[in-house]
Structures are given as structure tokens and as C-alpha cells.
Amino acid sequence: MSNSTNLQARTEGLVIQEMSDEVLVYDLNTNKAHCLNQTAAFVWKKCDGKNSVSDIAGLLENEFNAPVQDDLVWLAIDQLSKDNLLEAKPIASPIAGLSRREVVKRIGLASVVALPIVASLIAPTTALAGTCSACAGDPGNCNQPACLGTTMCPVNTCVP
Amino acid sequence: MENTEPDLRWNIIYQAAQEEKIKTLFKLFRKNGIEPILIKGWSVSRYFPAHISRLAMDIDLAFDRESYLTARQISKTTKINVDLHNELRHLETVAYTDLYEHSQSIELNNGSQIRVLCPEDSLRVICVHWLNDGGIKKDRLWDIYYCVKNRPSNFNWERCLNIVSPKRRKWILTAIAVAHHYLQLPLDDVPFIDEVNQPGFIPNWIHRTLENEWKSEITLAPLISVWKHPTKLLQQIKKRIPPNAIQAVIETESAFENSSPLFIQIKDMFARMLPRKGNEASISTLFFNKFKR
Numbered sequence: 128m129s130n131s132t133n134l135q136a137r138t139e140g141l142v143i144q145e146m147s148d149e150v151l152v153y154d155l156n157t158n159k160a161h162c163l164n165q166t167a168a169f170v171w172k173k174c175d176g177k178n179s180v181s182d183i184a185g186l187l188e189n190e191f192n193a194p195v196q197d198d199l200v201w202l203a204i205d206q207l208s209k210d211n212l213l214e215a216k217p218i219a220s221p222i223a224g225l226s227r228r229e230v231v232k233r234i235g236l237a238s239v240v241a242l243p244i245v246a247s248l249i250a251p252t253t254a255l256a257g258t259c260s261a262c263a264g265d266p267g268n269c270n271q272p273a274c275l276g277t278t279m280c281p282v283n284t285c286v287p
Numbered sequence: 288m289e290n291t292e293p294d295l296r297w298n299i300i301y302q303a304a305q306e307e308k309i310k311t312l313f314k315l316f317r318k319n320g321i322e323p324i325l326i327k328g329w330s331v332s333r334y335f336p337a338h339i340s341r342l343a344m345d346i347d348l349a350f351d352r353e354s355y356l357t358a359r360q361i362s363k364t365t366k367i368n369v370d371l372h373n374e375l376r377h378l379e380t381v382a383y384t385d386l387y388e389h390s391q392s393i394e395l396n397n398g399s400q401i402r403v404l405c406p407e408d409s410l411r412v413i414c415v416h417w418l419n420d421g422g423i424k425k426d427r428l429w430d431i432y433y434c435v436k437n438r439p440s441n442f443n444w445e446r447c448l449n450i451v452s453p454k455r456r457k458w459i460l461t462a463i464a465v466a467h468h469y470l471q472l473p474l475d476d477v478p479f480i481d482e483v484n485q486p487g488f489i490p491n492w493i494h495r496t497l498e499n500e501w502k503s504e505i506t507l508a509p510l511i512s513v514w515k516h517p518t519k520l521l522q523q524i525k526k527r528i529p530p531n532a533i534q535a536v537i538e539t540e541s542a543f544e545n546s547s548p549l550f551i552q553i554k555d556m557f558a559r560m561l562p563r564k565g566n567e568a569s570i571s572t573l574f575f576n577k578f579k580r
Contacts, residue, residue, distance in 0.1 A: 142304045151296060153304035160300045250301070251294040251340050 134183075134204065135176040135214040151248070152212065160248035161210055167243035170203035174213060180204070191240045198222060198234050203243035205230075210245050295338050303396065305329050308367045309346055310399040316348075319361050322402060323348035324390050326372065327430075330403040331413060334433040341429075345370045351383055377538070378415045380451055381408065389446070407447035410434045414462035415455070419538070421531030422465065422493075423500040423507050431466045436473065444478050454542045461543050464489050465497065490545045496532045507531065530555050 144151040150168040152161045163171060169190060173183045180200045187195040201222045207213050222230045231242065309329060316323050328343035335341045349372040350358045362369050374383040389405040404412060413430050420427070448456045464483040466472040474480050482488065500507075505522050513519035532548045535541075535555035541548070 142300065142307045144300050144303050146296075146299075151300035151303075153300045153307075155304060155307065158304075160297060160304070162296060248297045248300065250342060251297055 133176075133215050133218055134174040134178060134180070136171050136174040136207075137212050137214050141212075154211065157211070159210075161212070162244075162246045162248050163207075164241060164244040164246075166199070166241050167203045167206065167245050170200055170243060171207055171212060174204070174207070176214075187240060193240050195240050196234055198230060199240060199243065202227070202230050202234070203245075206243060206245040210247070212245070294340060298337060298340050301340065301342070302329075302332070305332075305343070305346070306395040306397050306399075309401055310395060310397055312346060312348065312365065312367060312369055313399065313401050315365060316358060316361060319357065321350065321354045321358055321361070323350050323354075323358065324387065325349075325401055325403050326375070326409070326412060327416065330409060331430045331434060334437040335429075336433075339429075344368060347372060349375055349383075351387070375412060377419065378412050379408075380455060381411075405446070406434070406438055407443050410438070410447055411451065411455075411459055414459045415537065418458055418462055418533055418536075421500060421507060421534035422497045423531070425469070425497075425501045428466050428470055431462055432470045432472045435463060435466065435477075448479070454540075457543050458537065461489060461493065465493070469497075487545060490543060492532055492548060493543070500531065527559075528556070529553075530559070 140155045142153040142155060144153075148165050150163040150171070152163065153159075154161070166187070169187060170183055173186055178186070180197050183200045184195045184197050187200065198221070201220055204213070204217055205220060205222060208216050222233070225233075234242070306329070309325060313323065313325075325347065326349050327347040329346065332341035332343070345368040347370045348358070352374055355371065355373040358371055362371055375386070379386065386404060386408050389408060390402050391405055392400050392402055394400055403409065410431070413434060417424070417427055417431060422428075448459060451459075460479060460483055463472070463474070463477075467474050467483065468489060474483065503526075505526055507526055508519075508523060510520065510523055513523050529549070529552045532552055535552040536543060536548055539551055539555050539558065541551045
């Protein structure tokens with residue numbers, strides 16, 4: 128499996144904020160924000176283009192002092208890839224086509240290491256939104272039909 | 288993921304992203320020898336408490352008249368949604384050179400230096416901007432609330448209020464008084480407290496206009512954005528008859544008086560039918576430009 132060379136974390140166009148036990152990532156290209164828990168963040172940081180999945184699993188084992196299966200790393204990579212946080216999609220994933228529930232079953236409940244989570248952060252509903260100048264100046268700039276007739280547009284999601 | 292409140296987490300990363308965009312823009316314009324001033328948006332959100340989101344879809348930058356056209360060309364090379372201002376036009380009567388002289392260089396969390404209006408000028412601009420939008424955005428009244436509430440200890444009310452005409456001074460005080468009335472903005476320590484506490488300081492028609500706007504399900508939107516949607520276009524035209532009274536007063540540079548602003552509204556309605564300099568996207572401007580060709 129050629130998983131050793133294409134696991135490269137994306138760095139361009141991202142704003143990264145390290146928190147005490149998680150990493151917040153903002154994608155400037157899509158204006159989407161993500162929150163990576165400790166496990167997902169660890170895997171992401173180790174995607175340096177050199178480490179293989181097994182290498183990362185080994186590093187995780189050392190970090191958390193607990194056994195880690197490759198599938199757990201794959202689960203993280205799968206999510207990171209879906210959220211466009213890797214330079215390229217991994218060539219072959221053994222968990223491709225499996226649901227998260229099935230993967231979790233494979234990893235087993237005995238896993239001491241927390242399952243990787245890449246959560247999407249959305250603007251709070253109470254957010255004080257700004258005027259969508261993209262709509263106001265040129266409606267063609269905004270692909271949200273709901274924008275028409277409204278001036279509120281928090282992060283590309285228009286609300287009346 | 289239990290340590291950080293979801294909203295706070297969002298705010299942290301959103302602010303960091305905004306600062307990155309601002310840093311990129313300042314770098315871009317400075318590379319071309321242009322120094323902008325950041326107005327509204329992020330420069331206001333820094334007065335907000337950390338747990339409250341204040342979103343902005345674009346980044347507002349003001350330029351002096353000489354740099355504006357070059358800045359427009361440069362802005363086409365970036366994907367960042369930036370709103371360029373040719374000085375401050377209707378938002379301000381103080382000379383841009385004066386505003387620039389009093390502007391401040393501040394450091395972002397990412398270490399870059401940017402330029403913003405001084406707090407006194409900034410408050411004046413956001414008050415006029417809010418009024419110029421007809422006060423339709425109640426949520427934007429929080430901008431005024433936090434800029435006053437969390438102003439620096441050396442805030443100079445003299446600079447804020449008394450370097451503009453008495454008419455504009457009343458505009459600013461009215462906007463602040465509205466924030467006091469509807470959002471309970473504390474005003475105990477301001478030098479104009481007695482003035483704004485006078486009965487009828489905020490004309491009744493302003494209360495009526497605001498309350499009608501805030502409960503209205505139809506938000507005022509640029510006609511050009513609904514041009515191809517007949518129902519919405521009709522709604523927007525109906526909403527403009529009569530025009531928003533607050534907006535009409537500001538647009539026609541009139542004063543906030545207790546008497547009915549009906550004549551001002553009529554005057555504004557006719558003025559709006561004519562093309563306006565600096566508003567190239569308005570339907571009337573587009574129509575007249577087409578006709579001229």
C-alpha cells in the first residue's frame with residue numbers, strides 16, 4: 128500500500144490555532160472552520176509526507192502509551208481528507224466504503240486512545256452578522272439563492 | 288473537546304482568520320506603496336467581549352483619493368472579499384488627512400501592524416453608518432454599544448463630537464441614545480448625559496421607524512440584488528415608499544428634528560432616482576449610464 132509518501136498535511140490557505148487539547152483550523156479557501164481533537168490533531172501533524180500509517184500508529188502508541196491499530200489512524204486520515212486538510216487524497220484506504228460505526232467496531236471498544244474527531248465549527252446562531260457586500264454589489268458573486276432579499280450573510284450561509 | 292465553549296472556539300478561529308486576511312491585505316497594498324485604514328468590521332469587533340461573535344463578510348479599507356483607483360486595481364489580484372472606500376465620503380466630513388493623522392497603528396495577534404481610525408473617529412463613523420442604513424440592523428447597534436462601553440480610558444469626547452457640525456453631532460448622540468434606550472448602554476460617565484436624557488431627545492418618529500423596521504419581515508436590500516425576481520423587486524419598491532425616514536435624513540444631510548420628516552423623505556425619494564456619484568451599482572446609475580451610451 129503506497130500510504131507512506133502521500134500523507135501530507137495541508138498548510139497553505141489555513142489558519143491554525145493551537146488550543147490546550149485541540150487544534151482549530153480555518154480554511155481560507157472555503158471559509159470553513161474545523162476543530163480537531165487531540166488524536167486527530169496528532170495524526171494530522173504527523174502527516175509530513177514521510178510517515179506511513181503504521182509509523183503514525185506507532186508514534187500514537189508512544190504518545191499515549193497504549194496500543195493503537197492502523198485503522199484508528201485511517202479513521203483520522205479519512206476525516207482529514209474529507210475536510211480537505213491533506214494535500215492529496217490517500218491512495219488506498221482499507222476503511223474506504225465502511226461507515227464510521229463499522230470502523231469503530233473494527234477498532235474495538237477496548238481502544239484507550241480517544242477516537243479521532245474532526246468537527247466542523249459553525250457560526251453561532253447568535254452571531255452578529257455583517258452585510259454581505261458580495262450580494263449587495265454583485266449578486267452573481269454569491270451563490271446562495273437565499274441571499275436575495277436579505278442583508279445578513281454569516282459565512283456564506285444567508286439568513287433572512 | 289470540553290474545555291472551550293463552542294461559540295468561543297468559533298470566535299477564536301474566526302478572529303484569527305480575519306486577522307490573517309487583514310495582514311495579507313495590508314502587505315499587498317503596502318508592497319505597492321499604499322497605506323490603507325481599516326474601518327468598521329474587525330476594527331469594531333475588537334471592542335466586543337471574547338464570547339460574542341461579530342461576523343463580517345468583507346474587510347473595509349479606506350484609501351485617500353489619490354490611491355483609491357490604484358487600490359481598486361490591486362484588489363483584483365486577491366480573492367479576499369474587500370470593500371474599498373474612497374476616503375469616507377458621506378460617512379464623514381472631517382478631512383481624510385486629519386483622520387489619517389489621528390489614526391493608530393495597532394498590532395494584530397499574528398504580529399503584523401495595521402492602521403485603524405482612532406476610537407473617537409471610529410465611533411463617529413459607525414454611528415453615521417448605522418443611521419445611513421436606516422437603523423434597520425438592530426444587531427449592528429451592538430457595535431455602537433461596545434465601542435462606547437469598552438472605549439479606552441483616555442477617550443476624547445471632544446474629538447468625537449465637537450469637530451463636526453452641530454447637526455452631525457446630534458446624529459452621533461442620537462445613535463448613542465438609541466443604543467442606551469434599546470440596549471441599556473450605560474451612559475453614567477459621559478459628558479452629554481443630561482443632553483440625551485432630556486425628554487424627547489430621540490424624536491418619536493425615530494422610535495417608530497426603528498420599531499417598524501425591526502419587526503418587518505422584509506429587509507431592505509439593494510434593488511440590483513432582486514432585479515431578476517419580480518416578487519422580491521416589488522416588495523423592495525413597496526418598502527421604499529415612503530423611504531426610511533432615518534436614512535432619508537442622513538442621505539439628504541438634514542437634521543434630526545422633532546417635526547415629521549415627510550418632506551425630507553420626498554426629497555430623498557427624488558434624489559434616489561438620480562444617479563449618484565460613488566454608487567455605480569445603483570439601478571438608477573446603471574440605467575443612466577446605459578442611456579448615455
